[in-house]
Amino acid sequence: xxxxxxxxxxxxxxxxxxxxxxxxxxxxxxxxxxxxxxxxxxxxxxxxxxxxxxxxxxxxxxxxxxxxxxxxxxxxxxxxxxxxxxxxxxxxxxxxxxxxxxxxxxxxxxxxxxxxxxxxxxxxxxxxxxxxxxxxxxxxxxxxxxxxxxxxxxxxxxxxxxxxxxxxxxxxxxxxxxxxxxxxxxxxxxxxxxxxxxxxxxxxxxxxxxxxxxxxx
Amino acid sequence: xxxxxxxxxxxxxxxxxxxxxxxxxxxxxxxxxxxxxxxxxxxxxxxxxxxxxxxxxxxxxxxxxxxxxxxxxxxxxxxxxxxxxxxxxxxxxxxxxxxxxxxxxxxxxxxxxxxxxxxxxxxxxxxxxxxxxxxxxxxxxxx
Numbered sequence: 001x002x003x004x005x006x007x008x009x010x011x012x013x014x015x016x017x018x019x020x021x022x023x024x025x026x027x028x029x030x031x032x033x034x035x036x037x038x039x040x041x042x043x044x045x046x047x048x049x050x051x052x053x054x055x056x057x058x059x060x061x062x063x064x065x066x067x068x069x070x071x072x073x074x075x076x077x078x079x080x081x082x083x084x085x086x087x088x089x090x091x092x093x094x095x096x097x098x099x100x101x102x103x104x105x106x107x108x109x110x111x112x113x114x115x116x117x118x119x120x121x122x123x124x125x126x127x128x129x130x131x132x133x134x135x136x137x138x139x140x141x142x143x144x145x146x147x148x149x150x151x152x153x154x155x156x157x158x159x160x161x162x163x164x165x166x167x168x169x170x171x172x173x174x175x176x177x178x179x180x181x182x183x184x185x186x187x188x189x190x191x192x193x194x195x196x197x198x199x200x201x202x203x204x205x206x207x208x209x210x211x212x213x214x215x216x217x
Numbered sequence: 218x219x220x221x222x223x224x225x226x227x228x229x230x231x232x233x234x235x236x237x238x239x240x241x242x243x244x245x246x247x248x249x250x251x252x253x254x255x256x257x258x259x260x261x262x263x264x265x266x267x268x269x270x271x272x273x274x275x276x277x278x279x280x281x282x283x284x285x286x287x288x289x290x291x292x293x294x295x296x297x298x299x300x301x302x303x304x305x306x307x308x309x310x311x312x313x314x315x316x317x318x319x320x321x322x323x324x325x326x327x328x329x330x331x332x333x334x335x336x337x338x339x340x341x342x343x344x345x346x347x348x349x350x351x352x353x354x355x356x357x358x359x360x
Contacts, residue, residue, distance in 0.1 A: 001291075004222055008229060015233035022237075022246050139242065139260065163264070163327055 043170050046120040048080065049090040055192055055212055057089055057205070060096035060178045062186040063107035063127045064134040071187050071200050072128035078202035088209050093124065095174040096186050103133070103140050105171060110144045112167035113158050114151065122151040218296060220351045224305065224344055225287035228280045231340040235276030238333055242271040251332055259331035264322045272319065276337060279312045283344060290351075302355035305348040313345035 045058070061068045083089040095111075097104035107127050114123030126147040127133075133140035148158045161167070181190065189196035191208060198204045240246045242260060259265065265272050286308065290301040316338045323330055 008225065011226070011229055012233075015230070019233065019237055019240065022240075141265075165328070 041170065043173075045092045045094045045174065046115055046124075047090055047092045048121065049084040050087045051090065053084075053087055053090040055089045055209055056092060057196070058092040058094055058190040058193075060094045060174075060181075060183045060186055060188040060190075062096055062098045062101060062104045063111065063124075064101035064104035065098065065186045066131070066134065067200070068187045069128045069131040069134070072124070073131075075200060075202045075205075079205055082202065082206055083209050088213055089205075093120075094178060095171045096178045096183055096188070097171065097175065098186060101134075102137070105168075107140070107144070108171045109162060109165060109167055110148065112170060113161035114148060114153055116161055116166070117153050117157060119151050119153060123147065123153075126151060218291070220347045220354070221287050221290045221305075224309075224347050224351070225284060225291065227340050227344050227347070228283040228287055231337055231344070232277065232280035232284055234333055234337050234340065235273050235280050238273035238337075239271055239277050242273050256331040256333060259323060259327055259329050259334060264319070264327065275315065279308065279315075283308050283312070297355075299355040302348070302352045306345075306352040309341070309345040309348035312341045316341040 061072075063069075079089070079091070084091055095108040097108050111120055111123045111127060114120055127144075130143065130147060133143050145155065145158070149155055178188070182195065187200060189200070191212070196208070198208065237246070238260065242265065260273075267275060283305065286301060286305050289295050290298070290305065295301050319334065320338050323334060
């Protein structure tokens with residue numbers, strides 16, 4: 001019996017030690033688990049702006065990426081006002097969750113599930129504006145639900161969508177499309193199908209769009 | 218006695234697994250070591266909470282109760298006590314029922330498997346079988 005208690009103490013000590021070690025060490029980001037890829041449904045990303053706009057800018061973005069958040073909150077409002085609202089540009093958002101981010105794919109699914117209820121861009125804005133979730137490393141599920149509630153989503157439908165990973169195939173198809181186009185990091189931009197190498201600043205986009213629209217005229 | 222020893226050992230491991238999942242859930246651990254499983258996804262789903270509390274916390278409480286009962290049952294004065302066997306079987310049955318429910322959710326609703334949840338399910342199933350065997354033995358030896 002004494003040997004049995006020694007075994008128990010050893011198991012408890014080893015297990016407790018592992019848990020303590022895990023809680024002390026800074027968690028390094030790891031790839032999200034593989035997602036079952038459904039057949040692509042032909043979806044090519046949510047867009048902002050007129051279908052008749054002469055220029056299309058496709059953005060490959062990752063909701064957990066800090067540069068994407070900075071772009072979405074600082075540059076994008078100006079781009080929306082100056083280029084999208086004026087009918088010059090149609091903006092296409094493509095998911096490119098990086099494998100080094102634990103929750104970016106989950107965030108992409110949340111945005112897609114909001115999109116199912118017609119509120120993709122509202123969720124997009126919320127995910128980037130409330131970006132503290134990406135810095136804490138904590139499970140953001142509760143926060144995402146709060147954001148979903150905040151923008152007026154039907155939570156039962158949202159939960160059902162998230163639980164079934166309904167749009168995992170779309171997200172994966174978007175990643176594969178980006179990889180095929182040579183996307184290496186986020187955010188990456190393609191202007192009328194050509195890779196954009198400039199700065200991710202609204203002024204630079206405006207200058208490029210102005211030069212391109214002059215050519216169109 | 219060997220059954221109760223096995224129950225104690227199993228529930229200790231189960232307690233460690235549940236504690237690991239609970240620490241992740243409350244944000245103490247930044248990530249789950251999951252290999253090729255879908256731990257993050259399962260743990261992020263709405264089914265990872267029950268009545269507003271993390272399911273893993275129920276696991277911690279359940280395994281801790283079973284461990285305490287098992288340890289008590291190993292003491293000489295309780296070794297032949299049928300009440301310990303009844304309580305062990307009752308707690309293990311509740312745990313086994315919850316395990317069946319959660320495994321069904323993984324398989325048929327989420328279509329995703331969390332390795333740690335599978336480990337806990339195996340531990341709880343073995344604990345339940347052992348507790349039933351212990352109860353049957355206690356019945357058989359009761360005068």
